[in-house]
Amino acid sequence: MVARSKTKEKILHTALGLLNNEGDTQITSVDIAAVMSISPGNLYYHYKGKDVIIAELFADFETEIRQVLSAPVTKPLALEDNWIYLYIIFEEIYDFRFFYLNLTSLLERIPELRPKFKRLLSLMQTAFELLLSGLEASEHLYFRTDEKHILSERLTQHFTYWLAYASLRGIGAKNPKTMIHEGVYTALSQITPHWGANSEPYAELLRDFLDEQVG
Amino acid sequence: MVARSKTKEKILHTALGLLNNEGDTQITSVDIAAVMSISPGNLYYHYKGKDVIIAELFADFETEIRQVLSAPVTKPLALEDNWIYLYIIFEEIYDFRFFYLNLTSLLERIPELRPKFKRLLSLMQTAFELLLSGLEASEHLYFRTDEKHILSERLTQHFTYWLAYASLRGIGAKNPKTMIHEGVYTALSQITPHWGANSEPYAELLRDFLDEQVG
Numbered sequence: 001m002v003a004r005s006k007t008k009e010k011i012l013h014t015a016l017g018l019l020n021n022e023g024d025t026q027i028t029s030v031d032i033a034a035v036m037s038i039s040p041g042n043l044y045y046h047y048k049g050k051d052v053i054i055a056e057l058f059a060d061f062e063t064e065i066r067q068v069l070s071a072p073v074t075k076p077l078a079l080e081d082n083w084i085y086l087y088i089i090f091e092e093i094y095d096f097r098f099f100y101l102n103l104t105s106l107l108e109r110i111p112e113l114r115p116k117f118k119r120l121l122s123l124m125q126t127a128f129e130l131l132l133s134g135l136e137a138s139e140h141l142y143f144r145t146d147e148k149h150i151l152s153e154r155l156t157q158h159f160t161y162w163l164a165y166a167s168l169r170g171i172g173a174k175n176p177k178t179m180i181h182e183g184v185y186t187a188l189s190q191i192t193p194h195w196g197a198n199s200e201p202y203a204e205l206l207r208d209f210l211d212e213q214v215g
Numbered sequence: 216m217v218a219r220s221k222t223k224e225k226i227l228h229t230a231l232g233l234l235n236n237e238g239d240t241q242i243t244s245v246d247i248a249a250v251m252s253i254s255p256g257n258l259y260y261h262y263k264g265k266d267v268i269i270a271e272l273f274a275d276f277e278t279e280i281r282q283v284l285s286a287p288v289t290k291p292l293a294l295e296d297n298w299i300y301l302y303i304i305f306e307e308i309y310d311f312r313f314f315y316l317n318l319t320s321l322l323e324r325i326p327e328l329r330p331k332f333k334r335l336l337s338l339m340q341t342a343f344e345l346l347l348s349g350l351e352a353s354e355h356l357y358f359r360t361d362e363k364h365i366l367s368e369r370l371t372q373h374f375t376y377w378l379a380y381a382s383l384r385g386i387g388a389k390n391p392k393t394m395i396h397e398g399v400y401t402a403l404s405q406i407t408p409h410w411g412a413n414s415e416p417y418a419e420l421l422r423d424f425l426d427e428q429v430g
Contacts, residue, residue, distance in 0.1 A: 025323060104379060105320045108240055118383060150404045153384075154373070160383075161376040164319060168333060168375075169368075189365045193408035 008046050010036065012060070015053045019098035024106065029053070051110050054099075058113055061096045065120065068092055069127040072134065082131060086187055089124075089159060090180045100163045121156055128152035132191070141194045151190060158187055223261050225251065227275070230268045234313035239321065244268070266325050269314075273328055276311040280335065283307055284342040287349065297346060301402055304339075304374060305395045315378045336371055343367040347406070356409045366405060373402055 004012075014036050018027045029050045033043040047053045068088055071077065077085055093100055107114045129152035135141040136148065143151075162183040166172055172179025219227075229251050233242045244265045248258040262268045283303055286292065292300055308315055322329045344367035350356040351363065358366075377398040381387055387394025 023323075025320070102319055104317050105240070107383075108238075118385075121383060147404060147408070150401060154401060154405065157373070157376065157380045158369070160380060161372065165372045165375060168322075169336060170333075186365060186369060189362060190369065190405065193362070 005046070011043065011046055012053065012057060015050075016057055016096075016098075019054075019057075020095075024054075024098050024102045054106065055110055055113060057096070058099065058116070061092070061099070062116060062120065065089070065092045066123065069120075069123050072127050072130045073123075077131065077134065082135065083184070083188070085131070086184045087180065090162075090183050093159060093163065094176060094180055097163050100160065101167065103160070103164070121160065124159065125152050125156045128155045135191075139196055141191070142196050143194055147194070151194070154190060155187055158183075158190070162186070220261070226258065226261055227268065227272060230265075231272055231311075231313075234269070234272075235310075239269075239313050239317045269321065270325055270328060272311070273314065273331070276307070276314070277331060277335065280304070280307045281338065284335075284338050287342050287345045288338075292346065292349060297350065298399070298403070300346070301399045302395065305377075305398050308374060308378065309391060309395055312378050315375065316382065318375070318379070336375065339374065340367050340371045343370045350406075354411060356406070357411050358409055362409070366409070369405060370402055373398075373405070377401070 011032065015027075015032050018032060018035060027050070029043055029047075030040050032050070032053070033040045036043070047056070068085075071085065099106060103117075107117060129149060132141060132143070132148050132152060136143060163179070166179050166183065171182050226247065230242075230247050233247060233250060242265070244258055244262075245255050247265070247268070248255045251258070262271070283300075286300065314321060318332075322332060344364060347356060347358070347363050347367060351358060378394070381394045381398065386397050
């Protein structure tokens, strides 16, 4: 990450909180300045408008999620780490939720983000395919023909739009933890039908893990 | 559907074409009037702005998709009709694609559509659950515990965001038929892992159907 002044850090932190809680359309750069008790001119000195701030926030998000997604690319995950891995991805996305909730309009308004976001989707799909390949190699999962590839695409689509869908369906409206949990559970429900017959102990492990998250 | 003047019908038809081809943010009511070679004032006499037109288009879409979705609610589908049914739903959505591609911002800008769209999502989820129940009752599909319900939610999410995802991933960029086909195929890839051992003839039937659509 780029070295930044303390003021710049504070602007980004404030903007992210406001955008996540109020939504992109509700927040202007004047609002961000007001919350920080600085003048709009002072804010403008640091960042030339809201979309410049959003592009900078995206760069931070990109750095973090690339790190997470690269984990199974670098080396295969231990079996019990797979489920935690899915949680971590969702938590990253949740921390940047204003972006995912307004994906189409933000990618249209800030076109430089579009190719970057598309590359993230490719990386995510690759990460999921590697995760599934690892579980296939250890004979926990079984796939026919192109099922593995399609499943990795479906998981990528799921992670990209889950927050928007959950918000429309009112899932986890009162509790973000429930929303993330349901998102992971829905992701896992696509993987479990591919489990082999000898996967029962891992199904057990998964149930325990899920109970723990909800409890 | 409400009885409308010929001019109103022509406005709606023109607007839908422009919105689908250029996107919501690119089109104003002045553009619609220009394409029709009428004055903006004349257009305004019929509809008080672009969002009133969009709300009216939504009402038409709602009537049509409700009719389609209600089919399995009224009576179970014949086995071979299930796949065609998924195509028909996607084609309806594709005909109204500008809306699905800008879902979040349109539901925010025209708040009266939000509860209506949410009810459509409920109906879609119910339709899919009934479709799956039919195939379970005839012993083509097998589900454990809550798998059937989760799958119906996942299919609803898939149908809602497929166009947006495919557009980001460049799937079917040159051929809408390919995009719809891939969408149906991806939906089916979630159903097939639940097939029972004796479903091979139907897998055959499905492969034939898919080949036909692509060919």
